[in-house]
Amino acid sequence: MNGNLIITIGRETGSGGREIGKMLADKLGISYYNKELLTEAARQSGLSEDILETNDERPTNSLLYSIVMDTYSFGYATSSTMDMPINNKVFLAQFNAIKTIAAKGPCVIVGRCADYALAGNEDCVSIFITADMKFRTRRISTENNLTVEKAKAFIKKTDKKRSSYYNFYTEKKWGEASSYDLCVCSSRYGIEKTVEIILNYLKTIGKIDIDV
Template identity: 60%
Template sequence: MGNNVVITIGREFGSGGREIGKKVADRLGIKFYDKELLQEAAKESGFCREIFENQDEKPTNSFLYSLVMDTYSINGYSSAPFLDMPLNHKVFLAQFETIKKIAEKESCVIVGRCADYALAENPNCINVFIHADKEFRTKRVAAELQVNESKAKDAIQKKDKQRASYYNYYTSKKWGDSRSYHLTLDSSALGIDKCVEMILQYRALYLMK
């Protein structure tokens, strides 16, 4: 594990968590993983990437979909207990192992996917949660998705519920609970760039202890 420091970022939809994570990674000159993690997990496990994309941060999936997609083989995951698992559990486990392997080989920023839980035993992991008020998030989502504010609010509610369900389902913790993170930052109050600065400052202090 060495001196690798991993920053994990949980985020409310529309809070700018991905943008903040990318800027932190760019400032530090380290890799950034969001959707990129799905490609790494697919490569490690033998699943095709589409399976990870369909299961991404979702606690369950349809029984029919699981039956169809479960016909794919998984290289390196052939033990009987693993083969008996539902597909969504297999995908989570493969992603979980990929996160741990990435943390062992390099410093990086990882967004979402219960990375803080996967790295709970890693002493060089900084866990951050980004949240923001509804108005701030609604404007950001409406602009990004090019929809009206009503549809943006619906998208926020759906995505937050999905992320919370996924996190709570797999970690037995509560998504967004400040006790699960080193830092919780309000991007609507601080702004995107100030959140970046605060994470970098915290990291510097963390490395000094």
């Protein structure tokens, strides 16, 4: 591996982005962060993990919601963040945690605008995983024991939340090819082949120089 490789993964719901990220980390022998990032953000910020998880990848323009949720946040009352809405505090906590994690060494980070937090970092490679609705519905339905209709509703709701979060906090558009270094359709290639495609891409651009 060349340099302090950081792979960030954006993903459509049900596309297998989380699984792909974990497989990449395992094959490369590097750290993996998804929900684990919330633990680091809580440790650094003083916000509880419950608050971070409740507001995870969830922007809101509701002042009332922010005020209500703010009553449950503790230990994150510096002069610069005292008057911040809770959703902004959560974003900042995750933003700082991502930078800390990236500085520690090579890793894979899933979601949470990690590509934006690490913009300008030459060691960072941003990837987006997409898939067709049939593939995603089947995965979500099976994993969560949901009907096809409920699985589709869950996918649409979650993707809308992720898209709103990303678009709200970054200067880019969620899921748009120009926002990432590489976009791969997992329903076309399958999970394992998608991992292989990403590894070949990393080798092609000189980020890794070994066969894994």
